[in-house]
């Protein structure tokens with residue numbers, strides 16, 4: 001397969017020779033390179049067998065969305081619907097997330113969504129379970145590559161698995177959710193996973209809804225301030 005970086009270098013020389021302005025060529029080639037690299041990453045994930053999760057998983061679920069977005073949402077891993085449809089955050093919790101984001105003025109099509117783990121994590125009875133550390137470590141290389149390629153300004157980390165990908169020293173979600181943390185120059189706001197909100201009832205449900213709404217508004221406000229600066 002052609003080396004992407006080398007190909008972009010060749011394209012640059014060719015277009016320059018044909019009289020195009022180098023200042024315009026570079027950003028165009030940068031965009032093309034990013035699209036190619038994300039597609040290569042997607043194909044790689046789709047055939048990955050790097051950990052035991054691939055034995056039970058019926059498909060891999062790479063990230064998806066806008067490639068020039070300043071906002072990325074990172075969840076834990078695909079559930080049954082996500083595995084079926086091959087897309088992250090499209091089940092009931094993804095639908096709730098889409099609803100909350102749209103209330104905050106964020107259109108889902110304008111952002112990038114992904115998970116820490118790209119295969120469904122289930123137990124022997126086929127029920128979702130939390131990935132163990134070895135599984136998140138095996139798969140987190142893909143999220144690192146997505147972060148490098150998309151380079152978001154703000155990340156919303158949904159749930160403890162996503163939170164601990166960025167900040168392994170944070171052992172619980174409660175004291176940290178809704179705060180803005182720095183991860184290699186990216187602002188990260190942890191919040192409850194929508195699946196957690198859906199599981200709540202009564203006063204706990206009201207509290208979780210209020211907290212997630214607060215945290216999403218913090219993330220959106222942080223992004224707006226960064227884009228203004």
Ligand code: SF4
Pocket residue numbers: 045048049050051052053054060117118119138139
């Ligand atoms: S969970 Fe990640 S590392 Fe493990 S097989 Fe699936 S894609 Fe590969």
